[in-house]
Structure formats: C-alpha cells, structure tokens
Amino acid sequence: GAVVSQHPSWVICKSGTSVKIECRSLDFQATTMFWYRQFPKQSLMLMATSNEGSKATYEQGVEKDKFLINHASLTLSTLTVTSAHPEDSSFYICSAPTSGMKLTDTQYFGPGTRLTVL
Amino acid sequence: QKEVEQDPGPLSVPEGAIVSLNCTYSNSAFQYFMWYRQYSRKGPELLMYTYSSGNKEDGRFTAQVDKSSKYISLFIRDSQPSDSATYLCAMKRNQGGKLIFGQGTELSVKP
Numbered sequence: 001g002a003v004v005s006q007h008p009s010w011v012i013c014k015s016g017t018s019v020k021i022e023c024r025s026l027d028f029q030a031t032t033m034f035w036y037r038q039f040p041k042q043s044l045m046l047m048a049t050s051n052e053g054s055k056a057t058y059e060q061g062v063e064k065d066k067f068l069i070n071h072a073s074l075t076l077s078t079l080t081v082t083s084a085h086p087e088d089s090s091f092y093i094c095s096a097p098t099s100g101m102k103l104t105d106t107q108y109f110g111p112g113t114r115l116t117v118l
Numbered sequence: 119q120k121e122v123e124q125d126p127g128p129l130s131v132p133e134g135a136i137v138s139l140n141c142t143y144s145n146s147a148f149q150y151f152m153w154y155r156q157y158s159r160k161g162p163e164l165l166m167y168t169y170s171s172g173n174k175e176d177g178r179f180t181a182q183v184d185k186s187s188k189y190i191s192l193f194i195r196d197s198q199p200s201d202s203a204t205y206l207c208a209m210k211r212n213q214g215g216k217l218i219f220g221q222g223t224e225l226s227v228k229p
Contacts, residue, residue, distance in 0.1 A: 004161075006161075034216075034217075041126075041222075041224070042221065042222075043124075043206060043219045043220060043221045043222050044162070044206070044217075044219045046216060046217070049216070091159070093161050093162070095161075095217075106152075106164060106167055107152075107164070107217060108164060109154070109161040109162045109163070109164075110161050111160055111161045112159070112160060112161045114159065
C-alpha cells in the first residue's frame with residue numbers, strides 16, 4: 001500500500017509556543033491531504049482538507065488562524081499549531097487519498113503525531 | 119444523532135473466536151465503506167474497502183455491507199492476539215473525499 005509519513009512522531013512544547021507537523025506522501029503524489037485530531041479512546045475528527053496550491057478548507061469549529069495548513073508541494077503538507085495551549089494536546093493524524101477525490105480512491109494515514117503542551 | 123454509530127466496546131474474545139464488528143449509518147448517500155485497524159498510538163491502517171452491498175473477503179477478514187438496512191460489518195475469523203486493536207468503520211458520500219468515522223471498537227483477543 002501507499003506510504004504516508006509524519007514528523008515528528010511526538011513533540012512536547014511549552015504553552016504559547018508554535019509547533020509544526022509535517023505530512024509526506026512517500027510514493028505517490030497527493031493534491032489533497034486531510035488533517036485529523038484524535039483524543040484518547042475517541043474517533044478521528046476531521047479538522048481540515050489541505051489542497052496543493054490553494055487554501056485549506058476547515059471544518060466547522062476549527063480555528064483556521066490557530067491551525068495553519070500549508071500544502072506546498074504534491075508530497076508535503078504541514079500543520080502548524082500556533083500559540084499552543086494544554087487543550088491542544090492531542091494525537092494529530094494526516095491522510096492522503098491515492099487517486100484524488102474520486103469515490104473509489106483509498107485513503108492512507110500517517111502514523112500520527114502526539115502533541116503534549118505543558 | 120451521529121451519522122455513523124459504532125459500539126465502542128471494549129470487546130474481549132478468546133483466541134480463535136469469530137469476531138463481529140458492526141456499524142450503522144443514517145445517510146443513504148454513503149456509497150464507499152472502509153474498515154481501519156488502529157493499534158495504540160499509531161495511525162489507522164486500511165483493512166478493507168467496498169462500495170457495493172454484499173460480502174468481500176480477504177484472508178481472515180470479511181466485510182459485509184447491507185445498504186438497505188444501512189448496516190456494515192467486519193468479521194474476523196480465527197482471531198489472534200495480534201488482532202487486538204481498535205477497529206474503525208468509515209464511509210464516504212458520493213461527492214468529495216471526506217471520510218466519516220465511527221467511534222471505533224476496542225478489541226482484545228486473549229491467548
């Protein structure tokens with residue numbers, strides 16, 4: 001299957017600082033990537049859709065000024081959590097569909113990034 | 119009401135048992151159905167995907183879709199301790215690429 005990587009896998013930061021998380025598609029190009037967050041024992045909640053060369057689309061209730069998304073190339077999307085606070089502590093996961101937005105594409109997930117804000 | 123409902127479990131079975139995991143959904147527009155397996159502190163791994171009613175088999179796994187009842191299932195035969203994980207159902211409407219996930223069922227297979 002297709003491979004999606006994330007970096008870092010785990011990050012601890014102080015309250016008020018910004019953290020950047022990278023998501024890369026290693027063996028395919030992804031014009032679209034998705035960012036999710038997951039709290040313990042809960043399902044994945046879609047935060048935003050990252051589109052190469054254009055602005056991200058955010059889900060209702062997600063602060064776009066706090067969670068900055070940049071999809072700079074066909075293999076890289078970044079999520080920056082600005083002015084992080086303890087309530088932002090979560091597991092952040094990206095995914096990418098292998099064939100764009102068609103109905104039959106399959107979506108592959110990265111290994112996730114655990115963010116802990118002190 | 120959530121669009122996708124999944125019993126969170128936890129579900130504990132002995133090794134070798136047949137496991138049945140289920141999801142129901144409310145939106146008949148969903149056409150593409152997937153099952154993901156997620157180990158603790160890892161990203162979800164795609165197990166099965168299907169877009170038609172009926173059964174699809176892959177090794178010890180069988181995915182079943184009943185669109186008329188808005189009900190999907192994942193069966194695991196001869197379950198192994200390595201199957202212990204959280205299983206997430208996911209589905210997609212006929213437009214766009216957003217996946218809607220169930221809550222996930224935590225499965226534990228005891229040796």
